[in-house]
Amino acid sequence: MDLDTIQLECEEKMSKSLDYFQRELRGMRTGRATTALLEYVKVDYYGSQTDLRELAGISVPEPTQLLVKPFDPSSKTTIVKAIESAGLGLNPMSEGQMIRINVPAPSSDRRKQLISQVKKMAEEQKVAVRNERRDANKHIDMLKDDKKQGVSDDQAERAKEEIDSLTKKYIAKIEEVAAKKVTEVEEI
Numbered sequence: 001m002d003l004d005t006i007q008l009e010c011e012e013k014m015s016k017s018l019d020y021f022q023r024e025l026r027g028m029r030t031g032r033a034t035t036a037l038l039e040y041v042k043v044d045y046y047g048s049q050t051d052l053r054e055l056a057g058i059s060v061p062e063p064t065q066l067l068v069k070p071f072d073p074s075s076k077t078t079i080v081k082a083i084e085s086a087g088l089g090l091n092p093m094s095e096g097q098m099i100r101i102n103v104p105a106p107s108s109d110r111r112k113q114l115i116s117q118v119k120k121m122a123e124e125q126k127v128a129v130r131n132e133r134r135d136a137n138k139h140i141d142m143l144k145d146d147k148k149q150g151v152s153d154d155q156a157e158r159a160k161e162e163i164d165s166l167t168k169k170y171i172a173k174i175e176e177v178a179a180k181k182v183t184e185v186e187e188i
Contacts, residue, residue, distance in 0.1 A: 001139065003151065003159045010136035010163055014129050014170040021125040021174055025181045028114060032184070033060045033103040037090070038068065043082040045075060052079065056099075068092070068099040106185075114185045122178035126171050133167040 026036035039053040052058065056070040056079060068083075070076050080099055083092045092101045106114065137160055143149045144156040 001143070002149075003140065003143065003155060006136050006139045006143075007159060007162055007166070010132050011166050013132045014166060017125045017128040017132070018170055018173055018177070021121060022177055024121060025118065025177065028118070028181070028185075032187075033062070033064055033066050033101075035060060035066070037088060037103070038066060038083065038101075041082055041086045041088075043075070043079055045078065052082065055079065064103050064105075066090075066101040066103060068101065069097065070099070073097055111185055115182050118178055118181045118185065122174050125174050129167055129170045129174070133163050136163045 026034070035053075035058040038058050039051060041052040042049040043052055043055055044050075045055055052068070055072065055075055056068045059067045059069070061067050068079060070079055076094060076097070076099060080092045080094060083090055083099070083101065090101050090103065092099045140151075140156050140159050140163070143151045144153065
């Protein structure tokens with residue numbers, strides 16, 4: 001493994017941490033309805049756990065309302081039960097072939113919980129990014145110590161500086177995404 005490969009792998013893993021954080025935040029409930037709230041709700045469909053997005057069309061007709069249209073009308077009651085038991089605090093109502101869900105604005109206590117949850121998740125991802133930096137630096141040190149590789153002290157230091165700048169860049173992105181979500185949660 002050479003220095004470029006170490007840097008590329010490190011950046012790829014940091015990018016995955018950021019992507020994971022963004023996906024997790026999409027599913028977090030705020031006062032505004034979003035299809036991401038329900039996409040990954042697991043539904044027991046003929047004995048297998050299936051994501052709701054694979055069983056129904058989910059739309060947002062109004063800012064505080066979700067509309068679920070099952071592809072298979074016979075699965076409607078199963079979908080309603082899955083949404084109720086998902087722990088999202090949502091109350092689905094059957095309307096003919098569709099399921100209508102009103103998304104209430106969270107209470108001030110719930111908002112505080114959500115904000116602390118966002119901050120906690122952000123901190124976990126920052127730790128993951130720092131762990132990637134630590135691992136990359138270990139690999140760089142191993143290359144430097146292995147005289148067969150021909151990596152000089154200066155090359156190793158430059159590579160470590162690159163890894164540090166990547167770390168700062170991804171931590172700043174995580175903080176930016178977290179701040180945006182906190183603002184979204186605080187809005188009524």
